[in-house]
Amino acid sequence: xxxxxxxxxALRLQEGExxxxxxxxxxxxxxxxFWYRQDPGKGPEFLFTLYSAGEEKEKERLKATLTKxxxxxxxxxxxxxxxxxxxxxxxxxxxxxxxxGTRLSVIA
Amino acid sequence: xxxxxxxxxxxxxGMTNKxxxxxxQHLGHNAMYWYKQSAKKPLELMFVYNFKEQTENNxxxxxxSPECPNSSHLFLHLHTxxxxxxxxxxxxxxxxxxxxxxxxxxxxxxxxxx
Numbered sequence: 001x002x003x004x005x006x007x008x009x010a011l012r013l014q015e016g017e018x019x020x021x022x023x024x025x026x027x028x029x030x031x032x033x034f035w036y037r038q039d040p041g042k043g044p045e046f047l048f049t050l051y052s053a054g055e056e057k058e059k060e061r062l063k064a065t066l067t068k069x070x071x072x073x074x075x076x077x078x079x080x081x082x083x084x085x086x087x088x089x090x091x092x093x094x095x096x097x098x099x100x101g102t103r104l105s106v107i108a
Numbered sequence: 109x110x111x112x113x114x115x116x117x118x119x120x121x122g123m124t125n126k127x128x129x130x131x132x133q134h135l136g137h138n139a140m141y142w143y144k145q146s147a148k149k150p151l152e153l154m155f156v157y158n159f160k161e162q163t164e165n166n167x168x169x170x171x172x173s174p175e176c177p178n179s180s181h182l183f184l185h186l187h188t189x190x191x192x193x194x195x196x197x198x199x200x201x202x203x204x205x206x207x208x209x210x211x212x213x214x215x216x217x218x219x220x221x222x
Binding site for chain 2: 004041042043044045046049087089095096097098099100101
C-alpha cells in the first residue's frame with residue numbers, strides 16, 4: 001500500500017530563518033511526487049512535480065528535491081506570507097495518495 | 109467566475125436530510141475530482157470523472173452519489189450521512205485524468221452533519 005509521511009507536523013520559523021520540510025514515501029512504481037500549498041479556507045495550490053531521484057525544482061523561496069525514499073521542500077529566508085500548510089502527494093500504481101501536511105508558521 | 113467554484117461554501121445537515129454539493133470549473137478541463145479532507149487526516153480521493161465518465165470510485169459509501177452531467181459541472185449528492193462524514197469536501201479539475209498533478213482545486217464546502 002502506498003504511503004506518505006510528512007514531518008514535522010508543524011513548524012514555526014522566524015522570518016528569514018531557512019528550513020526544510022520532509023516527505024517520506026513508499027510507493028509501487030513512482031510516477032510522480034507532488035507538492036501543494038494550502039491556505040486556510042482554500043483548496044490546495046499546485047507547486048511542483050518531481051519525477052525521478054536527483055531532480056530539483058525551484059520557485060521563488062522554495063526548492064523541492066527528490067531521492068528514492070523522500071523529498072524535501074527547502075524554504076530559504078521565509079516571509080510571513082509563506083505561512084501555510086504544505087502537502088506532499090505521490091502517484092504510483094494507485095490513485096494519488098496525500099500526506100497529512102506540514103503546517104508552517106513564519107513569524108515577522 | 110474563474111477557476112473552480114464550489115457551492116455552498118458551508119452546509120449543516122441532519123442525518124436524514126438529502127443535499128447536494130455543486131462544483132463548476134471554468135478552465136476547459138476534461139477531468140474532475142471529489143476529495144474529502146478531515147481534520148488530522150490526509151486528503152482522500154473519492155471519485156474521478158474523465159470526459160463525464162466515472163473512472164475511479166475509491167471505495168466510497170453509497171450514501172455519497174456523484175453526478176457529472178458535462179465536463180464543466182460535478183455534483184455530489186448526499187443522503188443519510190453520518191456525523192463522521194463531517195469534513196471539507198474539495199472539488200478539483202485537470203486537463204485530463206492523466207494529469208493528476210496539475211489539478212486546480214476549488215475552495216471547498218465545509219460540511220457538518222448533526
